[in-house]
Amino acid sequence: MGAAKSVATLPDTVNKALEVENLTVTLPPDAERRLAVDDVSFSVARNEILCLLGESGSGKSIIALAIMGLLPRPVVNVRSGRIGLNGQDLLALSPRRMRQMRGQQVSMVFQEPMTALNPLLPVGDQISEVLRTHTKLRKKERRDRVLTLMDDMQLPDCERLYAAYPHQLSGGQQQRVMIASALALEPALLIADEPTTALDVTTQARILSLIRKVCVDYNAAVLLITHDVGVAAEVGDRVAVLRYGRVVESGPTRSVLESPAQDYTRMLMASVPRFQPRTGNQPHHYRLLIEARDISKTYVGRSLSAKGRQVQALRDASLQVYEGEIVGLVGESGCGKSTLARIIANLEQSDHGEIRFRGEETKALIARDNRAFRKGLQIVFQDPYRSLNPRRSIGQSIVEGPLNMGVSSQEAWEGARAILEDVGIDARAVTRFPHEFSGGQRQRICIARALAMQPALLIADEIVSALDVSVQAQILNFLREIRDRSDLGVLFVTHDLRVAAEICSRIAVMRSGEIVEMQETQSLFESPQQDYTRSLLNAVPGKALLEGTAIELVDQTDRPASCAKAD
């Protein structure tokens, strides 16, 4: 890859495919800010990948839609600027002409391939559709062209896949089909909006290298939109960092990410989990908190046919968490990690296996004293939007547990205020409702609710996956702090090895319901015992860049302030 990259980064200034000049896009008057995109300029040459890197709300997707001519007008409008594609100003084109340009000259790949594909049509026909609309090729020729395209996308067994329906393909294959249909007419510009965000890390790595490859093979300019610094580092020839609709900094990927000139970029880079186990994560106590032994679980699907489909979610999974340590449970989607977390929290039942909490079998403990078990073990879920009852104030949600434990009302509310301050939310907000908070704030409220119980063990089920990287860094810092000042044990469920490396002392790697490997973080990274672990480690995007550099941390004290705004 290194070689391919150095060839592709040759500046092809003569042949700028896309030139965006002083683009300004307005938002409706009641929006948070006036301009979605504020005086943004950049260009992409053929054979080049430009990454638009930004957190949520930075305006990166609006730019993509503006180029495609798909802005939700009249709510969002281009006020001024120029979007040149091969010298033609896209903003000056008639809607009809723009329709022809889409597909022929510009095409787009979206985040969720499943929702972008028509579930009722074979995927081959969907790619063929583009050719039928825009070319005069005959049926046979179209089919041959589609098969070539699918082959170029490294799809296996193209003849068979041609007739397959979207649901029969894996997420990665679906995204390959999307890219195939986007490239069918060999457009000058391919826009990829978070093309790998919904995919597993190993699939992501393969799709990114495919995008790299087709960029050269099809002589296309690629505009790749991402929130993930790792992805930008992996495929971007150049990168433009966006914030509040402005380009903060742009330039060759390496120089921008390795030696950022702007504070925001530095903050962003400092927030990115290093792909290196951190020191200081070793547990300082050695009392066993929870022990799960040989947990198995099979789901039996109910269907119209007599025999239901069986899915074995967990196979003899075992793990332990000690006081004062954070244990990572890492695996790709559908591997059973959340099921295991919920079974440990007794929110789901296992088929067999045993769980002991502080040495006592949990079933027996619950039968004897449910409240003692619940007080000792708390869980926080991935989706902060669904974790809080929309009809109850956040204070009511936080005091619910302590009140159940028999704490007096006054004490519980005082505790709620204190814990809110602890997680960085103004205590006066206790009477406010969940919809008044951002996703990151809600997640902190959920953590506050769990911590208000003063648990011994916290199960964190993908708690930072839905959050921007700067918010993610705050929450990880906070967890680390709590662990250090109490004996809290944490079971940290995540799909992201980078995040796990940041805070976990030990990591359990899970695949298809089995824990394939469990090691101290340091030794897992240095000498993974399983091929699967190795492939996970290798797939982490931007690994080379993130490993190779130690970015100077900005002064820690000014971080929360600057992050709070981005939140």
Place this chain on the structure above:
Amino acid sequence: MRRGSSRMNSSYWMGAVLLGAVLVPSLLAPWLSSADPLLIEPFSRFAQPGPEHLFGADALGRDVFSRTLYGGQTSLVVGAVVTLVTVALGATIGATSGFFRPLDAVVMRIMDGLMAIPGLLLAIALAATFGNSLMTVVVAIATPEVPRVVRLVRSLVLSLREELYVMAAVAVATPRPVIIKRHIVPNALPALVVLATYICAAAILTEATLGFLGVGVPPEYPSWGNMIAEARISFQVAPWLILFPSLFLTITVLGVNLLGDGLRDSLDPKLAEKI
């Protein structure tokens, strides 16, 4: 958000005003109208609307203004009673079915059976067996409506108990009855209230249909349905007779439906967020 709430308010208030325009005069009928709705005055047959008879008089010389107002009482009573009975029964059965899974299959098959009964035929059968009464009307209208409520409440319970905030409540040891009261009912209520308004509107319409077919409330009591049926015969002589009860019926049903839409928009936070 602001735009959304004002739109919600307009439909909500419009509905409330229309419904109030019918509800208040109907309730105040004894004071608003001096005429006895049952009094037959042969000399006033087909009297035109005027100071004597505000809406005119029908084929038997009965005062149409008074009959329309009293007819409104019948409609509104039927609407209210049917709604209360249906929602109370349906919510109980639906919640039971959602919470106690073993019962679910049996209960839902019974509901499927109930849904297959045509309301009109049931009303005719009941009227034939027990004679016309308010009771037969309510039973006939409520029976096929109950399963609709059951289905809604059951599906609400099934989805709400999987909500993460319900799981979070389980995880802080909140007892089950409290979870139902605190987390499930308040989040299920909006949808139920909205369905209730639609059932109310449907019940008022069905009551009128039954009255029109002669299997509604006893024929001597005024109801918009039987008034329309009687007026149909003399339509060519006195077209205004059919106008007033129809107009009131339309306004009532429109009002209830608008109120339902307004409530839906204001009570459903997800919808409100989207607008």
